[in-house]
Amino acid sequence: MAFTIQTVVEEQTAKMTLAGELDSLSARVFQTEIEKIANQPINELVLFMEKLDFMSSAGLRVLIFSKQKVGSHLSIYIVKAQELILDTLEKTGLHHSVNIVDEYPVL
Amino acid sequence: METKSFPGTVDSLDSIREYAGQVANEVGLSKKPTYALKLAVDEIATNIILYGFERVGMEGTIEMSSEVVDGKLMLVIEDAAAPFDPLARELPNEEDLTQTLEEREIGGLGIFLTINGVDEFRYEFKDGKNRNIFVMNLE
Known part of the structure; x- marks a missing residue:
């Protein structure tokens, strides 16, 4: 399924809704979205992943890139990721560096 | 053994994963190993x-x-x-995988996920071609 991403920036939070399949082709689109917010005073990056069906290491690299590009103050939230994508985050240890949540704002 | 051919461009990745998914379905792999095979195939095809x-x-x-x-x-x-x-290539070790995102190097995760996801992964160079072989045990 084709990858789509929608970004909304509200105050210091960037919310991105990802859907479809995130591979090394679509990761270029994701990275471009991150680059667009990199120069803004963003503290939180919220990624809604309920409809994201696939994520390769290219997607993981954009997560790493976003923290390195925006800065260590950036908190990343991953909302409602599917089980197999969570599995990838856990295997690669990235779950230690992001906040995995069922809803946002976190109650 | 039917062979399918795909142009060596990133636009083909979708079809390459679809092929892996079809093969997995035909042999009755369940959801998790099917995803792992698609991921492994995607990672290696991306590198190529x-x-x-x-x-x-x-x-x-x-x-x-x-x-x-x-x-x-x-x-x-x-x-x-x-x-x-x-x-x-050297794979990320336990220490690499527990580093914070700020400290991480950006490479190596794809091969790690490949090896981690399939039951066996083999490589050989034969008749002038790279052969990457993914093995999944059938349930």
């Missing part, structure tokens, strides 16, 4: 396309085939790019 073809300005194809041998699914990817053994 980006480093075997694009980086050196070479146009090439990715040939995929599969068969069941002794209760195991063998999916094979072949390409005629320069010899490249994915297993020769």
